[in-house]
Amino acid sequence: MLSVCVAGATGWTGRPVAEAVLASDDLRLRSAVSRSAAGKDLGEVWGGAANGVPVSGRVDEALDGVDVLVDYTSHDAVLGNVLTAIGRGVSVVIGTSGLGADDFARIDAAAREAGVGVAAAGNFSLTAAMAQAAALLAARYLPNREIIDYAKAGKPDAPSGTARELAERLAEVNTPALQVPIGETSGYAEARGATVAGTQVHSVRLPSFVVSTEVVFALPDERLVIRHDAGSTPAPYVAGTLLAVRAVTGHTGLVRGLDTLLLMRDR
Template identity: 65%
Template sequence: MDLLNVCVAGATGWTGEAVARAVLDSADLRLRTAVARSAAGADLGAVWGGAELGVPVFSTVDDALDDVDVLIDYTSHTAVGRHVRTAVVRGVGVVVGSSGLSGADYEEIAALAEEHGVGVVASGNFSLTAALAQAAARLAARHLPHWEIVDYASATKPDAPSGTARELAEQLAAVRRPEYAVDPEHTAGHPEARGASIAGTQVHSLRLPGYTLAVEAQFGLPDERLVIRHEAGPSPAPYVAGTLLATRAAAARRGLVRGLDALLLSGD
């Protein structure tokens, strides 16, 4: 069996550590390098407080990509775009687990991936249940013309909307644009109270203590309403299996795949 060499950027972070440990436990994946600026120069096992694993930690993605097949990025919204472009130009596939990239960013990344012959799999949420919720929302949008999105996260989440909410809005826009009885831009009083328009969909982001992550797509018709809601608990466990699935897919593909649900529904 040929092993896929993997680099995890953000391997000391909340999700990144869980994913890196899962790579170590996988028979077909090898954790070759890690990226964490605060631990650069150390062995990842020692950084985690255990025995050395033979996995060097680097301060930059560019330094960590030698003999790497796929980069898994769980860093920050400020760094992810640079990391993805660096890897793709180096001929390394990428799994994008960090939020912060716009539709325009992904258009550029798609072109780069095609040019350099590598696969990029990006998802606002690598939870299998979140992916299925997105697929259900796309189906609903084919039949129900009115919808909005509510995005919930902890008070400390620095970006809004979440990657999950942004991706969902963009996926629904690919089905059609929602209809509004009163265009949000024409709202009397404070139009900003109607939320942000993401790909034509109004998205409302709540940042409060007590939430981890949740996204709702709310669809309405006269005298009835459909709510498709995904919630995640306080551990990173929901995102591990989908990330590993995407890692294997990125190594075997060329070009950009948006959304874990695209992989699940294709059967790949």
């Protein structure tokens, strides 16, 4: 039985993930991390009966006897949390967005040196994984593309972790060639979006969106649009996160994308 620590266990996604770990037959929720609830019992923090899961204020205080850390915290805390866990020989599942390619390279090197596995996905929903796998396949044959990233008005990071991961993984297939280089754009070059790993990414922040990611591929006289829409609850991310928890200890180094884990499992 794997022992799990959930960082961000009182948060929007962290809580249902922690509840799912508690309810599973093959996982044990050994500890939780929440700065606002440090020193308390997690069940009581949730407003119910005590469940025997201690809450710490920092990740380094919660890793004793833990096999896998699940991080659903914030973009400013996640890198430190992940490197702390790796340094303690604990595998990690990263559900927090905000990390870039350089961060992931650093995480991969540290994980390989420590001999532990790390699984990271901008979106742990199964349908998002399928959309990303389809986009990676399409990119082999359709080199021209742009990404549109939709999220709620109050989302602080841009682009979303889903869109950023998609752009960086598409760069491993090829880099689009722009007919008009960004620097030669007339008017406002910013209107062409941000260049993320060679792909133009446009972030829309408006009420009513949660996270939607659209990649548009095009050839003369034809287009292919692959789009994933997330709903208003964290439910889609729970099953994929638990799948990653169960799989990550069987790997060494970084695995990016739930679709990658799924394909590895099915081979």
